[in-house]
Amino acid sequence: DIVMTQSPDSLAVSLGERATINCESSQSIFFSSNNKNYLAWYQHKPGQPPKLLIYWASTRESGVPDRFSGSGSGTDFTLTIDSLQAEDVAVYYCQQYHSMPYTFGQGTKLEIK
Amino acid sequence: QVQLQESGPGLVKPSETLSLTCTVSGGSIMSYYWSWIRQPPGKRLEWIGYMYYSGSTNYNPSLKSRVTTSLDRSNNQFSLRLTSVTAADTAVYYCARGLSGFYSPHDKWGQGTLVTVSS
Numbered sequence: 142d143i144v145m146t147q148s149p150d151s152l153a154v155s156l157g158e159r160a161t162i163n164c165e166s167s168q169s170i171f172f173s174s175n176n177k178n179y180l181a182w183y184q185h186k187p188g189q190p191p192k193l194l195i196y197w198a199s200t201r202e203s204g205v206p207d208r209f210s211g212s213g214s215g216t217d218f219t220l221t222i223d224s225l226q227a228e229d230v231a232v233y234y235c236q237q238y239h240s241m242p243y244t245f246g247q248g249t250k251l252e253i254k
Numbered sequence: 255q256v257q258l259q260e261s262g263p264g265l266v267k268p269s270e271t272l273s274l275t276c277t278v279s280g281g282s283i284m285s286y287y288w289s290w291i292r293q294p295p296g297k298r299l300e301w302i303g304y305m306y307y308s309g310s311t312n313y314n315p316s317l318k319s320r321v322t323t324s325l326d327r328s329n330n331q332f333s334l335r336l337t338s339v340t341a342a343d344t345a346v347y348y349c350a351r352g353l354s355g356f357y358s359p360h361d362k363w364g365q366g367t368l369v370t371v372s373s
Binding site: 179181189190191192193196202234236238239241242243244245246247248 | 298299300301312314315316348350353357358359360361363364365366
């Protein structure tokens with residue numbers, strides 16, 4: 142199985158500042174045949190289902206604010222949240238869908254400083 | 255707007271079978287892949303398996319021997335059966351839709367249902 146490791150486990154950022162969350166896969170999740178990284182980011186708030194934010198490592202899901210962006214390739218990926226808002230408090234997960242079984246990171250808890 | 259809703263018992267006895275149903279509303283169950291995903295307390299999300307509307311399936315090898323999924327096209331539902339449950343199967347269970355194709359993220363999720371395995 143591909144192991145997904147996120148860092149940090151928790152993060153406190155001031156309102157209006159930038160939050161950066163990292164995700165590393167134990168093997169490459171890039172397919173050269175279509176030039177795509179099979180990596181998604183989800184936002185998970187208590188009592189709600191996870192919400193898809195980013196897929197193909199950098200494609201923003203419809204309706205997701207443009208302060209959310211994804212980058213990276215191969216085994217190293219980053220979720221960046223610019224100008225942090227109070228409603229961004231959540232746990233963020235990365236997920237690889239390159240190989241079965243699909244696997245998720247352990248999550249990063251984002252709080253307001 | 256497609257919505258998913260899980261239903262089923264919230265308490266299952268050890269060694270028995272966990273059965274859940276996901277009802278899809280606002281859209282068809284056809285032409286998509288449908289997943290079950292769970293999250294044990296304090297742990298990361300775990301993908302259980304995929305089912306396509308044609309009936310083809312793919313399960314997490316760690317659960318494959320105990321998992322069965324099925325599709326009810328007439329009622330726009332798909333179901334999960336997990337046999338011989340133990341306390342380790344206590345989790346919030348989610349149903350979710352694959353965005354597009356076999357290898358894709360999940361763009362629609364149910365609210366999740368907590369299933370506790372206990373005597």
